[in-house]
Amino acid sequence: MIVTVTLNPAVDEEFLVPEFQPGGWFRSKNAIRTPGGKGINVSMMLAQLGYESAAMGFLAGFNGAYIRDVLRKDRITTNFIHVKGETRTNVYIVDESGHIETGLSEPGPYISEEAYNRFLRNYQRMLQRTRLLILGGSLPPGIPQDIYGELIRMAKEYNIPTIVDAAGLPLQSALEAGPTIAKIDHRFMSRISGISLTSLDNIIEVVSKLHDQGVEWATTSYHIYGDVFFTPKGIYLALAERRSVVSLFAAADALITGLIVGGEEGMDVEDRIRFAMACAWEDSMHVEKGFSSRKAIEALMPRVQLERFD
Numbered sequence: 001m002i003v004t005v006t007l008n009p010a011v012d013e014e015f016l017v018p019e020f021q022p023g024g025w026f027r028s029k030n031a032i033r034t035p036g037g038k039g040i041n042v043s044m045m046l047a048q049l050g051y052e053s054a055a056m057g058f059l060a061g062f063n064g065a066y067i068r069d070v071l072r073k074d075r076i077t078t079n080f081i082h083v084k085g086e087t088r089t090n091v092y093i094v095d096e097s098g099h100i101e102t103g104l105s106e107p108g109p110y111i112s113e114e115a116y117n118r119f120l121r122n123y124q125r126m127l128q129r130t131r132l133l134i135l136g137g138s139l140p141p142g143i144p145q146d147i148y149g150e151l152i153r154m155a156k157e158y159n160i161p162t163i164v165d166a167a168g169l170p171l172q173s174a175l176e177a178g179p180t181i182a183k184i185d186h187r188f189m190s191r192i193s194g195i196s197l198t199s200l201d202n203i204i205e206v207v208s209k210l211h212d213q214g215v216e217w218a219t220t221s222y223h224i225y226g227d228v229f230f231t232p233k234g235i236y237l238a239l240a241e242r243r244s245v246v247s248l249f250a251a252a253d254a255l256i257t258g259l260i261v262g263g264e265e266g267m268d269v270e271d272r273i274r275f276a277m278a279c280a281w282e283d284s285m286h287v288e289k290g291f292s293s294r295k296a297i298e299a300l301m302p303r304v305q306l307e308r309f310d
């Protein structure tokens with residue numbers, strides 16, 4: 001089974017506010033409320049493309065109950081530890097006219113040692129039924145910063161491939177454990193490598209070193225130009241057109257979904273990148289998270305430009 005881990009889920013509230021700016025009173029044209037958090041988004045997007053998965057992590061309060069119910073309606077297996085407090089709400093203000101997004105995130109509920117240990121026992125049991133694991137997002141208070149490294153090491157004992165999308169210390173600990181695929185936070189890599197990743201050469205120099213840590217695929221964004229993919233078959237720069245972008249906040253989750261589906265369907269490296277980029281692009285063309293249809297994604301694939309570096 002494909003398993004996604006979201007330790008700090010969120011209810012995402014997107015408000016559509018044309019010409020939003022700080023310091024004023026605005027009325028939203030519309031508000032969209034959806035379950036969120038990186039692993040949960042991947043589970044929901046996989047479901048849209050016909051792939052089953054199980055979602056794990058921590059849920060709390062009314063928001064937690066709402067997330068669990070929506071996931072179950074989407075036929076996603078839920079395996080969460082319920083804790084005291086309230087799952088966070090993350091607010092996004094989307095100004096479609098100027099294609100600008102503003103985000104605001106809560107810290108999430110405190111996770112006690114007892115709840116954390118319950119999660120680890122649950123995770124250990126789940127690993128016996130897992131064939132691909134996705135770890136995504138920030139950590140709620142109370143969770144050790146090196147948890148992703150620990151979870152990847154445990155998965156490796158069962159030879160389970162892992163995909164991680166995180167930032168800061170949690171990403172660092174994940175990279176030390178050598179995930180199969182890593183979505184690299186660009187600013188964080190600049191900070192830990194001490195090299196400013198403003199040029200493609202610098203990105204290639206820094207990210208290439210991750211192969212030595214066992215990372216098979218890595219991807220990172222390269223400014224507004226696109227995404228760089230480090231694959232077993234070489235390094236690629238992939239570009240999508242920006243004109244049609246409305247909302248980018250879940251595009252990285254769509255990209256990961258595309259990489260998963262491409263892997264599941266045995267696509268070759270270039271088609272897998274094109275499919276992942278087309279997923280991210282299609283997701284970003286509308287305010288609602290996810291995809292209009294698989295056909296819409298496939299229609300974008302030939303428009304993704306790929307450049308290979310030797």
Ligand SMILES: O=P(O)(O)OC[C@@]1(O)O[C@H](CO)[C@@H](O)[C@@H]1O
Nearest residue numbers: 010036037038090137138249250
């Ligand atoms: O605070 P984190 O966990 O890093 O990110 C949380 C989040 O921004 O990630 C998703 C988009 O990738 C949203 O659904 C959610 O609100």
